[in-house]
Amino acid sequence: MSWIEDVIRPRAQDWEELYRTRHQHDRVVRSTHGVNCTGGCSWNVHVKNGVVALETQATDYPRLCPDVPGYEPRGCQRGISFSWYLYSPLRVKYPYLRGTLLDLWRAARAEHADPVDAWASIVGDPVKRRAYQQARGKGGLRRASWDEALELVAASTVHTVKRHGADRVVGFSPIPAMSMLSFAGGTRFLQLLGGVSLSFYDWYCDLPNASPEVWGEQTDVAESADWYHSKYVVAMGSNVATTRTPDVHFLAEARHDGAKLVVLSPDCSDSAKYADEWVPIHAGQDGAFWLAVGHVLLSEFHHQRQVPSFQDYVTRFSDAPFLVELEAKGRALAPGRLLPAASLPRLAGEENAAFKFLVWDRTTDGPRAPQGTLGHRWQARKGQWNLDLVEATDGGEIAPVTSFLEQHDAVVQVAFPDHATGEVALRGVPVRVVATDRGPVQVTTVMDLLFARYGVGRGLAGDYPASEDAPGAYTPAWQEPFTGVDRRDVVRIAREWAGTAERTGGKCSIIIGAGVNQWYHADLAYRAAITALVLTGCVGKNGGGLNHYVGQEKLAPVAPWSQIAFGLDWARPPRLQNAPSFHYVHTDQWRYESPEEDLRFDPARTGKLAAGHTMDHQVRAVRLGWLPFYPQFDRSPAEVVRQAEAAGARTDAEVVAWAAKEIAERRLRFAVEDPDAEESWPRLWFIWRANALASSAKGHEYFLRHYLGTHHGSIAPEAAEGAVRDAVWRDAPEGKLDLVVDLNFRMDTSALYSDVLLPAATWYEKDDLNTTDMHSFIHPLQAAVPPCWESRTDWHIFEDLARRVSALSGAHLPGLVRDLVATPLMHDTPAEMAQREVLDWSKGECPAVPGKTMQGLAVVERDYVHLHDRFGSFGPVARKAGIGAHGISWKVDDLLDDAVRDGPSVEWGGTRYPSISEPKDAANLILRLAPETNGESAWRAWKAEEEKVGKRLVDLAEPNRGVRTTFADLARQPRRLLDSPCWTGLTGGGRTYSAYVLNVERGVPWRTLTGRQQLYLDHPGFLAFGEGLPTYKPRPGLDGSHDLRTTQDGPGEIRLGFLTPHGKWSIHSTYGDNLRMLTLSRGVHPIWLAPADAARAGIADHDWVEVKNDNGAMVTRAVVSARIPAGIALVYHSPERTVGVPKAPSRGKRGGMHNSLTRVRLKPTLMFGGYGQFTWASNYWGPTGNNRDTTVLVRRLDRAPSW
């Protein structure tokens, strides 16, 4: 063995220079990955000889504090493969147009001197229009010059605004926080134009509606470092070990610090194997598990033994003590509305008394109205919107009674249906009687209703389960058939959970994501889990809380950014559209949904508020002002103004009044009421930073059919004719869109199907800002190299387009154009008090009052000739109105003066403005104005919040009042965000960010009806659907009645539930088509099958299979793995149909991808509006594009696939 020796022989080692040379690079630039992924990882991009060579993570995040693990390195296998795209053959290097369209355009341009006329001649000719529509997605792309491509797009834009109305121009780009200016470039262009910005969070089904339901908050969660403080973590529906790659080390580190990790997952996921305990729960049944946990918590920790800290917590921070009126429902009583102060003669005269709610005060032995409720929030007198348990009338302290068990006037039997069985349990509930303006009413507390709903009898009479081992909602025994989890495990976990919470003051947390959130009844599952958190005092604590991580959106400097992004600095309100409603209606997916299907998804409907086809709910939601809908009317919104003017209306108010009357008298109709009429179609669609036609497109094949008018794979029968009352039924149009414009750096499915493909700069080729909720820093994207080939940044593309639109507008859209904008009742405004009752003006139940009983209406002036000038300058509105969020605002006029003085500025029309024509300048303006990056703005924001709340808060801002942050600072090192009232965590002194700490520690109310965490939802619609209390509703199951009406089971075919969890080799469809990720997986995006299922169909590992249902078909390979439970199939989100996809035998066409198999179904309860936290804001509230209840057939391909 003498030959193994260390050598130092420099002359023999001279060859080592070979690898040293390969390692060398010239420049390192900080950037990151700007779309889809919420990791927010800071990266160093290594440039060698002017070419990006590779990337490694930046590791210089400031350490929060020594007792918490640091954030380095952040960045995963997907991110580190990004540099592949820059110079790859998948890179879009030049502008492309579909050849068919390009030929038509060149011919038209030869004929028409004016580009707008030329465009009109093409889209006005049905034959020409069909010709290029049918060519979509079928190859035949041709290079064009930027001039030619943008001229066509500008002409189409101007034509659409002029001929159809600006609200027919639509744009989609998701999750701005990742590259907020790239997003804002497009939306700013659209909003200055009067166009429509589609939402994404709800459409992706990432919005957890339970969050607004319970907390009045879109989403607020802990940064991942806060997991380290948690001592009991349950992860469910969230495969963090795969999807939160840069964060998951905190979980391992927490475990080595004594935390326990329990994973609920149907499959043995990467997270399941990372846990102390894997609970193999049935897919989509997490809610039942948590209801049973809640049963144990209520029984053992709130009744048999009462934990003082839990008692105190639910009293102060939840609606547990609030009074609920019991209402007669049939022969039994049912939980009704929260009892408002307006019911008491003593308080009826108070401002907003209908929106102040009551608790039972132990001291006075009667109802009193604590501060901090919705009525206090919007009343004229400031300073009473806080969580102090006092009544504002006399400042008297309140000692709320959470339960009437000890002292009651009666015990009454209340009906609690079990929606799984249809059985109704009558359970005794203790009540007090309150003298109201309507006479005596029986009230109970939310807490008493929870005990009853959960089946904890407390010795009361009624259909209560005898024990945890007895059946009956919601005992541990009850949940077994749904979840497959042994009751003893539920009890043990519940006890471990509560024991940990009790000992640590609430350091139990839930990590939750798409695996729970993308079911039809996801909000119910979330509420069950949240209730367990609240019952054990775990929300608003470091180490505690519900941490929802899927598509979550935390654009930290939201106040100034939204000014720029939505053009609020020039004109308000913007046109923001919830994408689920938009696509459900416009892609005609509603036509394929039967009334039987609706009942199958939710049989628990009682009363007229719950009746009807989903499309009827959708139309009603628009009619009553709950949801937006664009196009607005059966005619151009500018045309409406012209007609009003023709009828004599002069002022804006007169125009609004005229339009309201026309609406009320049904002469002016909402487009949603006749969505397939030509005048209701969207016409022009901009897609950027997105894969809107594929990975985002639930019901992809319906997009191809009804939007694009090209080949598609749907064989589903129409099923809604005759069932829909409020929308006109007519033949389904194919090819509604005149033009689809895609800005992209890679040839993805959307690019392949678009008419115009514009080369976009990658994330290593532009300057931008990045924030996330996974950590509490802000850091930049920067151009490591200039935009490659002919690519341009999104911002500059839209800026150029604005310039061309302005140039064409002199002839076509001159002067100031008045546009009537319809908007729904908005969250964080007094419109939260608009509709305590659901009354329909169209049925004569109330007058049609804009902004009260129906959509709000506002006249907005557009200046198309100066569109480009407006785009590049920060306008005057914010100077006057200030900036703000969440119902507060503060002045920034002096900061804007500074911006004009110190920064780039521009003068036109006689006024000088801060210039934002360059993205870096826009970034600097955001950093200058945002409370999260400017200490002075933060101080003012806290001051405004302090005045509203009436409690001291500016102390939170004082230590950092001098902080100023610039883009150059961020280029040097990520900066930690300052605390701001736009968010609910407190991070002073190196604390980790956890949601709702502000509320718990500082007494700032949640933005809900009661101002408290709201476990009981008393909206009449929720009551009609049986969802007032935390509830279980069953899944529709695998009978396939909704997905397999035409498609019949054939021999060798197996029927499976179809799940699309987030995977390892892509972030949605990004990265999943690159060579690195495809090589490390299996070269395709396979379908994962259980061995038993595969055996039934004769499928072996790696066989080609077809996966199909009525909606469409895909072809891929099978992975047969014991990791997968029988009955479900997994295709990780999200494949492209562009890479390695053969023909689908059942369709004879190219196979699709996972969204070929989906069709979206909207949940009607999520459409309600105009009442407390059930009031719309974009990406905050509204139905989601849920897609998990999909059934497919899988079969093995008999022969080699055809290409």
Added chain:
Amino acid sequence: MNVRAQVSMVFHLDKCIGCHTCSVACKNQWTDRKGVEYAWWNNVETKPGAGYPVRWEDQAERRGGWVKDGEGVKLRQGGRAATLGRLFHNPALPVLDDYYEPWTYEYEHLFTAPAGTDQPTARPVSLLDGRPLDVRAGPNWDDALGGSEVYARGDPGLEGATESERAALLEVKRLTYFFLPRMCNHCLNAACVAACPSGAIYKRGEDGVVLVSQDRCKGWRMCISACPYKKVYANWETGKSEKCILCYPRLENGEAPACFHTCVGRIRYLGVLLYDADRIPWAASRPDDELVDAQRALLLDPRDPAVAKQARADGIPEQMIDAARRSPVLRFVKDWGLALPLHAEYRTLPALFYVPPLLPVLGEPALERGLFGELGQARLSMRYLAGLFGAGNEAPVRAAYLKLSAVRLHRRASQVGDVTAADAAAALARAGLTAPQADAIHRLTALADMSERIVVPPLAREGATEPVLEPQAHHADGLGLLRVLGGGR
């Protein structure tokens, strides 16, 4: 005593999420070029699983590493004479199918497809000959139990298991897996070095990095068969062997190797170990059940003045000795006995050690267990884990698990209190740990930042240059020997 310094590694498998960021970092940096497309100097495998190249652990077939030979050891594939006889036909060499045929896609077709009647798609094509390829293998084919009936059951480590034990791994109650990142072990007793007929492979004196000289390699590939870990790869373009270089150009600049820098699970630790080279023959030839302990015994304690003195005498720079004292690897391997060599029975004395993974407890309903479960309730058998990390001996693996578990109970007791102080103390005693040791383990596992996890020793480049030329005259060349010596390529 003959003291040498070795840059060594620990992978904390309990933290590994199998993300492969390390693999891509390495590929981007080193093997993104013709001839080595298929080569992943760093790869991550799922265990149980067949690995890459497939069934590399099956040494009856692969013939890698050393076997005991009387009082000493010999290469399993045979001594130099036998090796020379196989230069032109070496049946133990893996073939391309054991790795995979690298591929790409006709991406450009998406841009160039003429107008047609259906949507174009980019087909997979071979990177070797450009023809359409039916992709049937890849470098990570059985990731996360992909094809577990085929691949997990094909794990050579399960060969001693009964059929029912093997079947149980596919049942929901016992099913589990973990990730095993692998790279060159830069062994102290490297079989590749011993096997090279050309003397092209050497172990650098300054840091112990094992390198294949691209000047001297003649492409005989005996190193490939000799390496039991199959971590030497043939470059089919140059005809030479290549392997992980532990990113020495980065180490020389004080940077972590790319796979360490990018390890987002923060599982990777790097630091210097001092060892007694005189005892290599002794350590490599112990009976199987003594191998782990023997390798630990080989390691020297740099805090021992006698060791430091001898190290200086053996030419180890002071700064290297100092780095060895701060080495996290020393603590995991020597002080705490938490990190264990992979397949010590291959007798190459690897410089890479693994902390074995904690895994979920059995899925029996209502299993009586403590908060975290008991050792006997683990989903993978101790026998299987001992096959990987104990050369078949369960004792060192069991000892490591007792320590991992005791640290958690100790921390839980102090922070939550539902584990009693007495129970935590008993667990520590059983594991042979003191409370301060447990806190130190927790700290290095959870709280250490990069500078503590990865202690790159200052490598004295000038020392390597000085014998050849005057450093000061050439500092602008970065002391680049190649250019000075005119050996550019």
